[in-house]
Amino acid sequence: MAEQSPVAYVSSRRIGDATVTVINDGIIPIPVASVFPPPEAALIRAGGEVDANDRLNSGQMVIHIGIGDASILIDPAYDDPGSAWNDHFATIWPGLTRTPGMEAGLASIGVRPEAITHILITHAHDDHFAGVVAERGGRNAVRFPNARHLIGRADWEGNPRRDMPERDLSARLGAVAKRGLLDLVDGDQEVVPGVAMIHAPGETPGHSIIRLDSAGARFYALGDLFHHPSEIGHLNWASPWVDLPTMRASRDRFLAEAGPTDATIVFTHEHFPAWGHIVATDRGYRWERT
Numbered sequence: 001m002a003e004q005s006p007v008a009y010v011s012s013r014r015i016g017d018a019t020v021t022v023i024n025d026g027i028i029p030i031p032v033a034s035v036f037p038p039p040e041a042a043l044i045r046a047g048g049e050v051d052a053n054d055r056l057n058s059g060q061m062v063i064h065i066g067i068g069d070a071s072i073l074i075d076p077a078y079d080d081p082g083s084a085w086n087d088h089f090a091t092i093w094p095g096l097t098r099t100p101g102m103e104a105g106l107a108s109i110g111v112r113p114e115a116i117t118h119i120l121i122t123h124a125h126d127d128h129f130a131g132v133v134a135e136r137g138g139r140n141a142v143r144f145p146n147a148r149h150l151i152g153r154a155d156w157e158g159n160p161r162r163d164m165p166e167r168d169l170s171a172r173l174g175a176v177a178k179r180g181l182l183d184l185v186d187g188d189q190e191v192v193p194g195v196a197m198i199h200a201p202g203e204t205p206g207h208s209i210i211r212l213d214s215a216g217a218r219f220y221a222l223g224d225l226f227h228h229p230s231e232i233g234h235l236n237w238a239s240p241w242v243d244l245p246t247m248r249a250s251r252d253r254f255l256a257e258a259g260p261t262d263a264t265i266v267f268t269h270e271h272f273p274a275w276g277h278i279v280a281t282d283r284g285y286r287w288e289r290t
């Protein structure tokens, strides 16, 4: 059963003995023509998924898992509303709408940043990790000082943005690394019993998805393995920057394991509250919001 919290950007569910919470950090209107070729964009328009300005309204789900003694946060998306980072980000994405934000959402479920034990970063795109630091007195302060921060090795080592001081990878995840809090993940890795990072490259070389198993129930946080529900029905649809053959292999591997099952699934840019699962069709799969 879904439990809706009093604020409209936070939603929690029990998955076995774990509690999983989705926090929407904001909504970005993205012109559909900028992320899908014309035939795909036409089908998405026909499906009623775009607004009056021909834009997809892309959510930004941050996910908290409470299981045993672990307090795990997946993809700390943005810095706080009102931060200089936010003001700059809003110039890149006109029409950006912020919710009260990740830290307010965590507070609403009684979780302080200091209590977070693990930060799992699906990949090294800014919108999935910028919130690892918070602007405090004009400086970037590590937001989760007691957490190990995990990311796929291939998204950190050799990433040219590490050498660009103005980029978030250097300025923000770099601040975490300087504090000795960054761990690089190779392949698939168990984080705590029942929670694993699974290598699923394509969006980036080190992209990972997260699987939770608890008391017979299963949950996946997919990051950007899919950006939009249409990609689940059309497995060769992807954004222009994606390494499609690699992405397709990761999607096939995931679907062989998880779809269709009763597993509860969230992908980052789905509309809030983003809960869903994979359903079989006569031609493959489709997304069903739950």
Ligand SMILES: [Zn+2]
Pocket: 125, 127, 128, 224, 268, 269
């Ligand atoms: Zn993304």
